[in-house]
Amino acid sequence: MILPLIRLGARSWAPVSRTLDHLQPMAALLARAYVAEGFFLSGLTKVRDWDTTLALFTEEYHVPVLPPAAAALMGTAGELVLPILLLLGLGGRFAALGLSVINVVAVISLPDMAPAALQQHVTWGVLLATLAVFGPQAWSLDHQWVSPRLRASSPNPTDP
Template sequence: MAKLIKKATRLVSGKFPEAIALLFARVALAGIFWRSARTKVEDGSLLTMKDLTVDLFRDEYGMPFPEITGLIATYAEHFFPILLILGLATRFGAAGLLVMTLVIQFFVYPDAWWSVHIIWVALALVLITRGGGLFSIDKLLGGKLG
């Protein structure tokens, strides 16, 4: 039985299974923020921020300078997920989303740690510590960016 467990552990601990896991982590974290980003822009536009976004940042989130913070968040929620999907500067993209998550946690939705944010933090930390994996542009570049 111990030999079987050891063999199964070796099978799922290789470079290919890790690459699949890191790809899924990149897509999962990117998808969360990309979907949020797309709710902040006008339908049919790439980055034209909705007026409603400024209202959201001012009234619901209580952020200072909602025109600026809304724009920065909207652009970041588009930019960092693209990096993650491509596996380009993966650690940088994941770190950016980690910072955004922590801002959301501490300043916007402090009661959402156990329900949501701990998962986002875990995904970001895995990507920061392990990088984009085998299926990433970072890997093609020899790990110079990610």
């Protein structure tokens, strides 16, 4: 008695599931754009006033292991380069993982972070983890340009 109802329910959800599957590339692109904007703008702010950036890394941000100048340089470079890669979906998983490291270091390095700022970092972290696990999806250079070239250049094990 229950099994026919389950089958009926599964069939009625099939069109919804197909529609959601088609929305995945757009959702991934929106997530990539949202995260990329936040990190890129932060990197631009650091570049615009490098003296203040160095002062912040020296006095306020307590980045573990790295000297303040190296942390400032590496963090700023990451905030400028990785968001572009993420947005384009070129090395999308690499960019998502790199930005995840920057995100975690930012949270660890600033112990007195405002709750709203912490929530923003949590949101970025969830989106970056999702992009790292599922990849940048179909609307990305990885999918449109890199993957076809890799498939074309790899030997086919079924060829004689």
